[in-house]
Amino acid sequence: MSTSLVNAAFADRLITTDVLAPGSAFSREEPGIRLLLHDACRGNREAFGELIALHESVVFRTALAALGRAEDAEDAAQDALVVAWRKLPGFRGDATFRTWLLTIVWHKALDRRRVRRLWWTRTQQNTMEAADDPFRDVAGTDSSAEAHAIAREQRALVRAAIVRLTPKLKDALLLASSGEHSYEEIAAILRIPVGTVKWRVSEARRLIKQRLGM
Amino acid sequence: MIEPPNLNDVIELVAREMTGREPRALRAAVLKRIAPPPRMNTPVWIALGLLAAASSFAVFATHHSARQRPEPAQALASLPVNRSWDPARLGVPVVHLQRPSASAVRHVDRRARPLAPSAGELAWQARAIPALAVPEPIVLDEIQPEPLEVRPLGITPLSVPAMDEADTGL
Numbered sequence: 031m032s033t034s035l036v037n038a039a040f041a042d043r044l045i046t047t048d049v050l051a052p053g054s055a056f057s058r059e060e061p062g063i064r065l066l067l068h069d070a071c072r073g074n075r076e077a078f079g080e081l082i083a084l085h086e087s088v089v090f091r092t093a094l095a096a097l098g099r100a101e102d103a104e105d106a107a108q109d110a111l112v113v114a115w116r117k118l119p120g121f122r123g124d125a126t127f128r129t130w131l132l133t134i135v136w137h138k139a140l141d142r143r144r145v146r147r148l149w150w151t152r153t154q155q156n157t158m159e160a161a162d163d164p165f166r167d168v169a170g171t172d173s174s175a176e177a178h179a180i181a182r183e184q185r186a187l188v189r190a191a192i193v194r195l196t197p198k199l200k201d202a203l204l205l206a207s208s209g210e211h212s213y214e215e216i217a218a219i220l221r222i223p224v225g226t227v228k229w230r231v232s233e234a235r236r237l238i239k240q241r242l243g244m
Numbered sequence: 245m246i247e248p249p250n251l252n253d254v255i256e257l258v259a260r261e262m263t264g265r266e267p268r269a270l271r272a273a274v275l276k277r278i279a280p281p282p283r284m285n286t287p288v289w290i291a292l293g294l295l296a297a298a299s300s301f302a303v304f305a306t307h308h309s310a311r312q313r314p315e316p317a318q319a320l321a322s323l324p325v326n327r328s329w330d331p332a333r334l335g336v337p338v339v340h341l342q343r344p345s346a347s348a349v350r351h352v353d354r355r356a357r358p359l360a361p362s363a364g365e366l367a368w369q370a371r372a373i374p375a376l377a378v379p380e381p382i383v384l385d386e387i388q389p390e391p392l393e394v395r396p397l398g399i400t401p402l403s404v405p406a407m408d409e410a411d412t413g414l
Contacts, residue, residue: 075275075278075279078275078278079271079274079275082270082271082274082275083271086267086270086271087266087267089267089270090265090266090267090270091263091264091265094262094263094265095262095263098262100265103265103267104267104268104270104273107267107270108270108273108274108277111270111274112274112277112278115274115278184254185254185257185258185261188251188254188255188258189258189261189262192255192258192259192262203255203259204259204262204263206259207255207256207259207260207263208259208260208263208264209260210263235252235255238251238255239251242251
């Protein structure tokens with residue numbers, strides 16, 4: 031993330047501020063993020079808004095990987111960002127702001143998924159597998175040439191196989207395949223070793239192939 | 245069917261589709277939620293207007309309640325009192341209450357303005373209900389139980405015949 035993405039009002043201060051001095055707080059961050067963090071930690075909502083703008087896509091997609099439904103992901107992402115705003119003064123910079131934020135998002139999404147599953151098991155006895163697919167309204171949105179080349183039926187089979195995975199395998203596969211996270215970041219979000227992340231992704235692919243008869 | 249070498253690509257593509265969306269208005273929604281509560285920024289002339297209206301209402305309410313309330317001394321004097329009823333004849337203990345004087349009532353209720361009774365009040369006074377007839381006192385007959393009569397008991401001495409040998413059959 032480069033400083034060019036940062037609002038010009040904040041970028042102007044990059045030259046004069048001492049936030050960027052060696053040994054200052056948030057030394058893991060890039061200069062633009064560091065300046066925004068410095069201001070946001072002191073209650074500057076505009077700076078926090080800039081931080082949201084820089085991270086809202088990855089925040090939303092992370093929540094979507096856990097929840098499947100865009101509406102739920104929006105709510106979880108909002109809750110997580112509000113919590114992040116409240117906890118921001120206590121952010122020490124041990125991890126990057128992005129990892130810290132995504133960890134909050136992931137926990138909020140898991141909370142919501144837990145509540146939803148509890149509600150589902152109490153109120154529904156739906157045996158239709160398709161109805162249990164929270165990703166059904168998400169699929170098919172990619173209009174790239176590559177997506178069109180693959181038959182719709184084939185994608186539906188793969189999607190059904192992914193949905194049938196256990197939550198641990200599905201989470202790892204979706205986070206890894208989203209293109210937003212490195213294995214190290216996924217390990218930090220899920221709080222598991224990097225090797226476990228890699229194994230889960232590999233195991234998820236193996237099970238999908240097995241269920242598709244290959 | 246999907247060719248095995250291509251399957252990993254298909255899984256990757258489908259998994260990316262499942263998370264490949266953009267948020268709608270996340271930033272605005274969050275900034276709205278973390279915004280401080282709005283301050284009361286009422287213009288001075290609105291505040292003064294509200295204050296004047298409240299004062300006028302308070303004066304009107306005080307004046308209106310004073311007009312509606314009858315003068316206490318006159319109201320007490322106009323109460324119908326049945327003097328023929330004498331509770332002493334019935335032997336019932338009575339607590340005697342003295343009617344407060346007009347000055348005492350004025351002392352208690354200084355804020356009430358002395359006003360002449362209104363037409364409605366005079367009409368209400370004219371509708372005094374006539375006193376009921378004096379009830380007959382209850383006469384209680386004395387109820388005395390019959391005196392108990394206890395008769396003296398006589399004791400007859402027991403006579404036991406002497407035992408002899410004939411009685412025993414020996």
